[in-house]
Amino acid sequence: MQPGDSVVIERVVLDALLAALRERGYETVGPTVREGAIVYDEIRATSDLPAGWTDEQEGGHYRLRRDDREALFGYAVGPHSWRRYLEPPSLVRWRGRRVDGGFEDDLTPGPPPRYAFVGVRPCELAALLVKDRILLGDPGADPDYRSRRESAFLVAVNCGSPAGTCFCVSMGTGPRFGPGFDLGLTELVDDARHDFVLQVGTARGAAVVEGLPHRPAEPADLTAAEAVLREAEGRMGRSLETEGLKERLERSYENPHWDEVAKRCLSCGNCTMVCPTCFCSTVEDSTDLPGTRAERRRIWDSCFSIEFSYVHGGSVRTSAGARYRQWITHKLATWHDQFGVSGCVGCGRCITWCPVGIDITAEARAIGGPAEAAGSRP
Amino acid sequence: MAPRRPKLAVFKFASCDGCQLTLLNCEDELLAIAGEVEIANFLEASRAVVKGPYDLALVEGSITTPEDAERIHKVRRMSRTLVTIGACATAGGIQGLRNFKDVHEFVSSVYATPEYISTLEASTPIAQHVRVDFELRGCPISRAQLLEVLGAFLRGRRPNIPTYSLCFECKRQGTVCVMVAHGTPCLGPVTQAGCGALCPSYHRGCYGCFGPMESPNTASLGARWEAMGAARPDLVRAFRTYNAAAIPFRAASEAYEQQEP
Numbered sequence: 001m002q003p004g005d006s007v008v009i010e011r012v013v014l015d016a017l018l019a020a021l022r023e024r025g026y027e028t029v030g031p032t033v034r035e036g037a038i039v040y041d042e043i044r045a046t047s048d049l050p051a052g053w054t055d056e057q058e059g060g061h062y063r064l065r066r067d068d069r070e071a072l073f074g075y076a077v078g079p080h081s082w083r084r085y086l087e088p089p090s091l092v093r094w095r096g097r098r099v100d101g102g103f104e105d106d107l108t109p110g111p112p113p114r115y116a117f118v119g120v121r122p123c124e125l126a127a128l129l130v131k132d133r134i135l136l137g138d139p140g141a142d143p144d145y146r147s148r149r150e151s152a153f154l155v156a157v158n159c160g161s162p163a164g165t166c167f168c169v170s171m172g173t174g175p176r177f178g179p180g181f182d183l184g185l186t187e188l189v190d191d192a193r194h195d196f197v198l199q200v201g202t203a204r205g206a207a208v209v210e211g212l213p214h215r216p217a218e219p220a221d222l223t224a225a226e227a228v229l230r231e232a233e234g235r236m237g238r239s240l241e242t243e244g245l246k247e248r249l250e251r252s253y254e255n256p257h258w259d260e261v262a263k264r265c266l267s268c269g270n271c272t273m274v275c276p277t278c279f280c281s282t283v284e285d286s287t288d289l290p291g292t293r294a295e296r297r298r299i300w301d302s303c304f305s306i307e308f309s310y311v312h313g314g315s316v317r318t319s320a321g322a323r324y325r326q327w328i329t330h331k332l333a334t335w336h337d338q339f340g341v342s343g344c345v346g347c348g349r350c351i352t353w354c355p356v357g358i359d360i361t362a363e364a365r366a367i368g369g370p371a372e373a374a375g376s377r378p
Numbered sequence: 379m380a381p382r383r384p385k386l387a388v389f390k391f392a393s394c395d396g397c398q399l400t401l402l403n404c405e406d407e408l409l410a411i412a413g414e415v416e417i418a419n420f421l422e423a424s425r426a427v428v429k430g431p432y433d434l435a436l437v438e439g440s441i442t443t444p445e446d447a448e449r450i451h452k453v454r455r456m457s458r459t460l461v462t463i464g465a466c467a468t469a470g471g472i473q474g475l476r477n478f479k480d481v482h483e484f485v486s487s488v489y490a491t492p493e494y495i496s497t498l499e500a501s502t503p504i505a506q507h508v509r510v511d512f513e514l515r516g517c518p519i520s521r522a523q524l525l526e527v528l529g530a531f532l533r534g535r536r537p538n539i540p541t542y543s544l545c546f547e548c549k550r551q552g553t554v555c556v557m558v559a560h561g562t563p564c565l566g567p568v569t570q571a572g573c574g575a576l577c578p579s580y581h582r583g584c585y586g587c588f589g590p591m592e593s594p595n596t597a598s599l600g601a602r603w604e605a606m607g608a609a610r611p612d613l614v615r616a617f618r619t620y621n622a623a624a625i626p627f628r629a630a631s632e633a634y635e636q637q638e639p
């Protein structure tokens with residue numbers, strides 16, 4: 001078996017796959033139902049997966065629904081992303097203890113966690129590759145991210161159930177996965193069968209599959225998988241015209257529409273906190289009461305807080321419009337200059353989890369769209 | 379010679395004592411606090427009072443009587459650093475509800491002998507009377523934030539007390555949004571972080587105990603509540619609780635009151 005091979009495994013074999021990953025020392029993390037949503041958490045067996053659940057998503061709206069196909073991956077992305085595991089929301093970066101005449105390091109870093117992410121969606125795989133450019137590249141390489149990322153085993157799952165807020169087709173990131181996975185699954189579920197087409201992405205992925213019951217993928221299996229993806233492509237809830245979008249946004253810094261968005265935007269930061277490509281964090285130093293210990297933590301931050309743009313003397317982006325403009329122009333325009341790729345993979349999370357349903361595709365159309373370009377300053 | 383420990387005093391105005399109780403509730407850290415500061419005046423803990431001036435005063439409660447309006451100036455004069463703690467001290471508290479009505483009507487309907495009652499028309503935050511060095515929000519305040527403020531004071535550094543929305547805390551914790559996923563109205567997007575997003579982690583909407591966040595868009599959130607089925611009187615009540623008199627919440631509840639059908 002080698003990278004590029006495709007085999008078919010039955011649904012029950014997925015438990016053996018999880019067990020094999022755990023035997024290899026991975027903590028298996030994947031989708032599970034909690035608090036009325038499909039979130040990521042440790043999963044030990046397929047009984048932890050959201051079998052028979054799907055989601056209904058719109059701007060500011062998410063509901064779980066039963067789906068009698070009993071698919072294990074019959075939903076779109078939820079509020080969590082893998083960012084939670086690769087860049088923890090709060091991470092101790094340094095800890096020191098006062099000793100005579102100075103201080104000494106007091107943080108003994110353990111071995112980095114070894115995660116196997118099960119159920120990485122194509123848009124999420126694309127987001128991980130975006131993140132790699134940012135956090136593995138120069139400048140700004142992050143050793144903590146590197147150690148977590150390099151040891152992570154990725155089981156991607158093609159998307160057969162896009163949500164009302166998805167637009168991966170516009171962004172070229174889905175619903176079929178690109179490169180970067182160790183193993184890639186396409187779920188085939190109907191009255192007659194419940195199997196997975198399994199694509200091998202890496203040698204370590206091949207080694208895992210060799211120990212599992214499987215059969216070669218027949219042309220009929222691949223056709224069935226293709227049909228799932230074809231169908232998913234046609235069911236995108238949203239779309240975004242990316243042609244010329246960067247240039248249109250760059251011409252729109254003074255567009256009056258920013259003030260219109262500001263009337264609705266709560267500056268609550270939810271969009272940034274759910275986005276799989278957002279990476280901003282702040283650093284907080286604290287001391288204990290006796291002043292014998294000090295600690296430096298890195299915590300998730302957001303361009304929607306006023307403090308975020310604080311420079312000597314004050315904050316640069318005080319209005320909600322300026323903050324929303326920063327966010328969307330960074331995602332869709334200046335990200336290209338900075339990292340050579342779009343900052344948006346079309347996962348739709350920022351639309352669904354915005355409490356007031358502000359829609360990046362609609363705002364991009366209103367601000368950077370061809371119709372508006374005439375009204376904006378050159 | 380060991381440096382003199384800073385003198386700490388706790389003062390109470392119109393309040394329920396819950397915030398100073400937070401200091402007593404710092405069980406594990408209480409010894410460390412007592413080791414670092416001289417607890418010079420803390421009536422809830424001890425009747426022994428050391429005279430001022432004090433290095434750090436924690437002030438709980440709002441100003442509701444003519445006497446207290448005088449007394450707070452004395453407290454200010456004898457305190458090098460003055461930190462207000464809790465919704466009463468920082469926004470007028472639940473007793474700020476009087477600000478929306480005629481207080482004399484309350485007095486005459488509640489007390490048998492209204493002549494004995496001397497009270498002000500409005501319940502006001504401490505900062506409306508004297509200069510305040512730092513305001514710690516919450517009803518009640520968070521233990522962790524109180525320890526952070528004390529630790530920062532002792533080391534002469536700025537406390538890490540963010541003013542952004544509660545949503546930051548929900549998302550960092552991984553709590554699922556109760557508004558988006560359950561359709562439960564929540565004040566989190568207009569409320570300052572600090573409590574650790576307690577209510578949403580128990581599947582409840584936020585009640586706004588920590589008061590308005592740095593740039594609250596109450597009109598947009600209110601419109602969303604209405605779209606979710608809340609009526610105008612619900613919105614008036616939601617904005618009119620522990621931080622009713624905080625200016626953005628006050629403006630919101632008054633706006634919805636005027637618009638009531």
Ligand code: SF4
Pocket residue numbers: 271274275276277278331343344345346347348349350351360
């Ligand atoms: S900007 Fe929105 S749609 Fe794009 S990747 Fe981020 S959360 Fe997903």
Ligand code: SF4
Pocket residue numbers: 264265266267268269270271272304353354355356357358
């Ligand atoms: S766009 Fe939505 S989620 Fe983002 S800050 Fe504004 S209101 Fe919050």
